[in-house]
Amino acid sequence: MAPIPDQLINTYELGPDKERVQHEVSVARTGEKVIQILSTEELIQQHLQNIHHIDECSRDSNTRWAKQITIPNAYAPSMVPLEKLQQIPLSALALETHHRGSFITASTITPAYQFSTTTTLVQDASNTVAVLVLGFQDDSVTPIPQNSTVAIKEPYVKYHESAGWIIRVDHPSDIAVLRGDDPAVTMIMKFVKEKRDVSGEEWRKQGDGAFLEGKFGSAVECYTQALSDSLSKENLHSSQDVYRKRAFANLMSQRYQQAKEDSLASCSGTDLDAKAYFTAGKACYALRSFVESKTYLEKALELNPSDMKARKELNRVLIRLEEHNTGNYDFARMIQEQESNIWLDHADFTSKVEVRPTNYAGRGLFTTKDVEGGELLMCEKAFCLPNQYTGDEASDTVLFNFNNGTRTQKSGQALVFQNLVQQLYKNPEISKVFYDLDSGSYVRNGDEGKVVDGVPVVDAFLVESIRLKNCFSAPKLSRNLLKRNCPAHETNLTTAIWHKASYTNHSCVPNCGRAFIGDFMTLRALHAIPAGTELTHQYSAPDASTLFRREAYLSNWDFDCTCRLCAGEKKIPDENHVKRTELAKKIKAEAMKFSANGRTISMTNVKAIEKMMRKLEDMYEPSIYASLPRLLLVHPSIWLMEASRKANNTSKMVKFAIEVLKNFGFGSKIVDAVNEKVELDWEGGIVNTEVFNSLRNAAEGYDELGRSELAEGCRSAARRMYVVLAGCDVGIEKFFSGNLDN
The missing domain is CATH 2.170.270.10 (SET domain)
Structure with a gap:
């Protein structure tokens, strides 16, 4: 085989534009029988070049390739059992065709390429070679190894520019793989070659070995074969032991329903059932079935009261049930936990x-x-x-x-x-x-x-x-x-x-x-x-x-919003909306010009933007917007608030902060200056970070102006928003003291 050249084109990373062109060619040639345009040696060399290329890219810190995953035109997954399908050779396949009623088998003859897709070469019994592309990926397992056997139900074939054609699999249920590195597969092949049966005990030992090697899926398969052995069926004790082992393997494989079922199947009415109930409890916990988990863990402790692991798991379940039933969470702990692990161990609360x-x-x-x-x-x-x-x-x-x-x-x-x-x-x-x-x-x-x-x-x-x-x-x-x-x-x-x-x-x-x-x-x-x-x-x-x-x-x-804001705005001619939008864009452009390159914003700039904003304000229909948000005014009022804050013009900052609240729909009379009250229309306003920060600015401004009651009114409203926007009240006092602002 010729050496891999230094400069090459990766024929598996085409990008969406080329993929689309290939699809159009494929559709135009629908029904054509596949033709192997490259020799087996050429296909292998091209495949290894692509692997070399992506390996080199991954090692080059200056090169950053983006995975470009494409979802082709939709086709239905196979719903037919393999035994009801007719086997056909690779040479019988046709372009842009879903071979309904058929299946193919082949062996992988190369290591797998893995980046945007998982791609390998397969060869059938007649020595026809094809490129196999898996549109799905599972990063929890290694790609399909060499010397594996695949069975693909109702295969789908597409045109490919360099290889001539490919077999594309997008549904994981359409392909079955006997992995070449699977101890169970190795054992099957060995004994098929030797033409002898394998005993249940041999399968069990092979499963034990696979489990110790961390190959839990293989262990499950070996234990399944052991359970299907006639001797295991006759020996109840042996079967229960294998069920117990398979339960652990399923648990480690994150197949929790199967782990629960195997655990219960292993029960024998003896003290050994404590382990079975413990495993069932763990599996139910992973399935978030906390009531069921509690039941099994309590049974485990009845049989073995000194089991500290079961006691610890039960205590954990009880905390989850408290969360689920009451909505009482330790939010401070959750915030701390997410810093190291975003997948938190807590229950759902949905009873309201x-x-x-x-x-x-x-x-x-x-x-x-x-x-x-x-x-x-x-x-x-x-x-x-x-x-x-x-x-x-x-x-x-x-x-x-x-x-x-x-x-x-x-x-x-x-x-x-x-x-x-x-x-x-x-x-x-x-x-x-x-x-x-x-x-x-x-x-x-x-x-x-x-x-x-x-x-x-x-x-x-x-x-x-x-x-x-x-x-x-x-x-x-x-x-x-x-x-x-x-x-x-x-x-x-x-x-x-x-x-x-x-x-x-x-x-x-x-x-x-x-x-x-x-x-x-x-x-x-x-x-x-x-x-x-x-x-x-x-x-x-x-x-x-x-x-x-x-x-x-x-x-x-795919919906037309019918909320009260959209319903009100639909009563207004579109040309009015267009005029307002055009003016809002001009205001934004002018404001950005004043703020460009860190320039100091003068009060003259503020007056210019305010003048434009008042013109925009006058374009709103009072009969429609009396109790509705005026969203095009939001950006100018926020800009004016921040510009005034940076200019240390406290009165102006407070004025525009309140206008932000008005423009987000919290009412036309938010501040009662005579009675020193702040009242927000919570049903009419839009709660978001901009409103929260406007309330903070207003509170700080009123403090500076000596209006403590108005300051506290704004601060109280901001605290209420904080709980919604942060999800809880943890850190609220530090936030308002400025200790969490950086």
Whole structure:
């Protein structure tokens, strides 16, 4: 084989534009029989060159390649058991065809390439060689090793510029792999070659060896073979021992439902059952079935009262049940824990909310009892959250979806898709709650999560459709965003799914607010809410331009917002909105010019911006906006507030801080100067960090002006907002003393 050249093109990293061109060529050649245009040696050399190239890039600190993951045009996963399919050779495959009713088998003849995809070369019994591309990835295991055997159900074939054609697998349930490095597979091959049966005892010993090597999936397979042996079936004690071992292996493989079932199957009515109940309790804890976990751990302690591990686990369960039943959390501890591990060990609290049908948008989240402003409505652990927090810098993982033309902007968005696919594949018991979420216009087959050939069917395209409609962007700690001088890295965001929270519909003027502590989301009421009321929050911060908002909500979430702000603004001719938006852009440009390059802003500059803002203010229709936010005025009033603060003009700063509150909808008469009172219309206003900081500025300004009661009124309102925006009241006093502002 020729040496690998120094300069080469990576034929596996094409990028979305070239992928799209290849797709168009593939569609144009639909039905053509595949032709191997390169020899086996040439395919192998090209494959090894690509591996060498990506290895070199990973070692070069000056080169940063972005993973460019593409989701091709959607096709349905196979729902047919392997035994009902007809085997065909690779040479019988055709381009752009889903070979329904057929399957192929082949062996991997190279190490796997892994970057944007997992790619390897496979060869069938007739020596035909093909490029196999897996569109999904599982970073928890090594890629498919050489000398593995694969079976692909109803394979899908696409044109490829350099290789001629590829087999593309996007659904993990469409492929079965007998790994070449799996002790169970090695043992099977050995005894097939020797033409002799393997005893249950031999399988058990092989499973023990695999477990000790940390190959838990292989251990599970060996123990399964041992249980299927006739001798094991006849020997109840032996079977119970193998069930017990397989339970531990499943627990270590994070297959918790199977671990629970095996633990209970191992019970013999003796004191040995203490270990079985302990394992079942651990598995139920991992499944977040805390009541069931408590039951099994108590049984373990009945059989072995001195088991300190079981006692410790039971105490942990009791704390989780307290959280679940009462909503009483140690938020200070949670904040401390997320600094080292974002995946927190706490229970969900959701008893104050429930999912119900709405009369306008499918389903929504409703209160089950009366709640007060600031009260905790829900605290929920993320269904899936990758530890990938990024800012505005270029993403190192980009996801392109050919079905809707979307392109992700954050690495976390691509990772949450990949993680969801693997999570649903490994733990089918959790799939029901996920597949119940909205998937937009994607056409479902109705069998989501159905188990075929012992594995759950996972439709990767459905997973992405659900992700697009239900994802949240989240910081590690929302409290940090309230800092005046928040470091850039603390503003970084990831993307995640929260199951229950996903049912909350949008309103530009919502009645509850969310915050994040690690992988937990809190939802708190912004004001008093009666039982049976639908809860709403903002899908994204409402843009000042109503025309922009309408387009964004339709294109991203397929709905037309009917909140009272949008309903009011629809009564106004679009040309009025356009004129206001144009003036707002001019004000922003002028303000940025005054602030450019660290220039000192003069009071003359302030007067100029204020004059323009008053002109914009006069363009608002009083009959419509008497009790509505005037969002185009928000940016100018914030700029004027901050400019006055930097100029040490306290009176002006306070004046514009109150105007920020008015423009966000908190009322036209917020300050009663005669009676020294501050009153906010909590039902009419939009709670966010800008309003919080405006209240802080106003409080500090009133202190300087000797208006202590007004200062305390602003500070009291800011404290109430802090609890909503931070998720809890931890650190509130330090915050207002300025000790947490950096």
